[in-house]
Amino acid sequence: MRIFVAVARLESLSSAAKALKVDPATVGRRIARLETDLGGALFAKSPQGYALTDLGQRVQTHAEQAEGAMALAREEAQGSEGRLTGQIRIGAPDGSANFLLPQVCAEISRENPELEIQILALPRVVNLSKREADMAVTVSPPVAGRMSVQKIADYRLHVAASVEYLNSAPPIRNVADLRDHPIVGYIPDMIFDKELDYLNEMGVERVALASNSVSVQLNMLRQGAGVGVAHDFAMPLVGGLQKVLADEVSLTRSFYLVRHASDARVERLSRFAQRLVTGLRAEVAKLEALA
Numbered sequence: 001m002r003i004f005v006a007v008a009r010l011e012s013l014s015s016a017a018k019a020l021k022v023d024p025a026t027v028g029r030r031i032a033r034l035e036t037d038l039g040g041a042l043f044a045k046s047p048q049g050y051a052l053t054d055l056g057q058r059v060q061t062h063a064e065q066a067e068g069a070m071a072l073a074r075e076e077a078q079g080s081e082g083r084l085t086g087q088i089r090i091g092a093p094d095g096s097a098n099f100l101l102p103q104v105c106a107e108i109s110r111e112n113p114e115l116e117i118q119i120l121a122l123p124r125v126v127n128l129s130k131r132e133a134d135m136a137v138t139v140s141p142p143v144a145g146r147m148s149v150q151k152i153a154d155y156r157l158h159v160a161a162s163v164e165y166l167n168s169a170p171p172i173r174n175v176a177d178l179r180d181h182p183i184v185g186y187i188p189d190m191i192f193d194k195e196l197d198y199l200n201e202m203g204v205e206r207v208a209l210a211s212n213s214v215s216v217q218l219n220m221l222r223q224g225a226g227v228g229v230a231h232d233f234a235m236p237l238v239g240g241l242q243k244v245l246a247d248e249v250s251l252t253r254s255f256y257l258v259r260h261a262s263d264a265r266v267e268r269l270s271r272f273a274q275r276l277v278t279g280l281r282a283e284v285a286k287l288e289a290l291a
Contacts, residue, residue: 001063003030004042008060009130011049068262083111088272089118091126091133093193095214096255096280099234099287101137104279108272115272123212124192128260135259135273137280139195148264150273152255153281156288157198159244160230162222172227172244175202182208182226184217195253198229202249233287243291255280 006016007027017024035042042056052060092101097119105117118133120126126136129145141149159178161169170180185199187210199207209225211217218238221228227244229251235241257277263269 001034001066003027004034004059005063005067007031007043007050008052008056008063011051013050064262068260068266083114084108084268084272085112085114086268087116087118088135088269089120089133090276091120091122091128091136093137093139093196093214094121094123095231095234096137097121098215099231099237100280100283104276104283107279108275111275123190128258134263134269135257135276138193138256138258139253140193141256142258146261148259148261150257150259150277152257152277153284154252154254155284156232157229157251157253158232158246158291159202159227159249160221160235160241161227161244162224162240163242164240165221165224165226166242166244175245175249178202178204178227184209184220184226184228186210186217187212198251201251202229232291233284236287236290255284 003016003020003022006020007013010016010019013027013031014024017027020027031042038055038059040055041053042059043050044053045051090101090105098121101119105119109115109117120133125138126132128136128147137152159172161181166172170177172178172181183199183204183206185204185207186196188207190212191197209220211220214231214234217228218230218234218241220226221230222238222240230238230241235243257273259269259273
């Protein structure tokens with residue numbers, strides 16, 4: 001079942017074998033044996049990899065329930081008191097991954113020296129269904145899947161530019177004046193969540209300098225490349241940026257912590273999740289007060 005779940009999530013025998021640290025031939029044999037035992041094909045092989053059949057999808061539900069039960073058994077064996085141990089992976093968009101999670105996770109790590117924390121920073125939605133991570137920070141709550149969702153905090157964004165750029169560029173008195181300035185923002189067709197489409201909300205049509213990474217955008221702004229939307233919590237860490245039209249344009253978004261519903265009873269993950277949420281709320285508030 002463990003091998004089956006790995007192939008189902010990674011859609012590849014070789015990828016599953018690498019994750020499980022076994023030989024790909026062993027993975028193939030175990031899957032074939034399981035199919036024989038169950039009396040049907042669990043996967044359909046295609047150029048894209050191994051896709052679950054109808055039977056495979058039904059078996060996956062039960063296999064993941066068994067996986068959750070084993071996680072609970074390990075929790076019971078290890079005990080729930082004291083420091084956190086083991087490995088926990090958090091998926092997050094690169095804005096929070098670069099400017100919030102490092103501080104919070106460093107503090108949690110100091111409190112729990114035997115805990116391994118991994119931050120998966122991606123300019124897309126993290127696929128929890130395929131277990132890319134144990135939990136994810138998102139900017140929108142999921143609309144599908146068996147997930148538990150907890151709101152972390154609201155955060156603010158403003159139009160910003162470097163002090164040097166503003167000193168040499170035409171004045172910006174209103175949103176219409178932005179047409180006279182190069183705009184820094186997301187690559188339009190790579191915006192993975194509608195909540196990130198800030199410039200469209202402001203009526204800005206052309207992005208002169210674009211990246212799918214928040215960090216790259218902020219570095220462009222810091223280098224005087226133009227004007228763009230910046231997270232208030234990131235500005236104190238980036239340095240050299242100044243808010244523009246602060247009274248006229250102020251955006252508010254939210255962070256959410258998303259977890260597998262089946263992990264709600266895994267005490268270790270729940271303790272970590274609560275500590276993470278508390279830390280992120282405090283960090284957002286502290287940094288925004290400095291912006």
